[in-house]
Amino acid sequence: MLTFEEKLLIITESFPELERKNVSLGRVNFHYKDSSYDQKNVVYHLHPNGNGFVYAGKMTGYQTNDKGMVNIRDFTEKALRSTIRKSILSLTPKVNxxxxxxxxxxxxxxxxxxxxxxxxxxxxxxxxxxxxxxxxxxxxxxxxxxxxxxxxxx
The missing domain is CATH 3.30.720 (Signal recognition particle alu RNA binding heterodimer, srp9/1)
Structure with a gap:
């Protein structure tokens, strides 16, 4: 399992289009301000214990909660990068x-x-x-x- 610090490093270095937002209890959210939907959170409540969520509500192949979030606690680096990239793409305005x-x-x-x-x-x-x-x-x-x-x- 990746640590909180490893996940933060992956997200901040790989996804400059995401904006970090510190929230309560040491948790961190990452927003995609260019989202074409009301949904802006790509990474939600990344916790110092390594738990957290990535928005997958517009994607197939993921078991999500009622908010469309997939738990990333046990994700590998490759799975984390891939899921975040797909999440951003799912929220990106569609082009002609x-x-x-x-x-x-x-x-x-x-x-x-x-x-x-x-x-x-x-x-x-x-x-x-x-x-x-x-x-x-x-x-x-x-x-x-x-x-x-x-x-x-x-």
Whole structure:
């Protein structure tokens, strides 16, 4: 089990986006001020005995209490980092899907054939070396085509 001091060090060094708030009985909360929800506490009541909670109310795969918190008393460093990162992401404002689309990607199949997916103007073009292999109106359509053809994103 990680100590209180170890958990504090992990949180403060790994998550500068969290703001420390000292509360009663030596406990510490860490707030995510950029949360797009009313929920701001990511780490709740981290206690000097090592007990504490991380908000997991918008995540799957965690056994939470009625406040959506998962107990982190026996978490490893890896589990603590992962859970806090997922918690922050679950509270982060969602961006427009098109903002997540890359400008260029390389795809490969089992025969080591590579294709390049490239955004040009408002279209998505798939190239095999210099030759145009296909043109699509959306990133989603291009990805669907490449996956159906057995290609994987590198």
């Amino acid at each position: 899907e098109s903002e997540l689309e890359p400008e260029e990607e390389i795809w490969i199949n089992d025969n080591t054939v590579t294709l390049t997916l490239l955004k040009e103007d408002d279209l998505w073009n798939v190239y095999s070396d210099e030759s145009l292999d296909g043109t699509f109106h959306s990133y989603k359509q291009a990805v669907h085509y490449l996956e159906e053809e057995g290609f994987l994103r590198i």
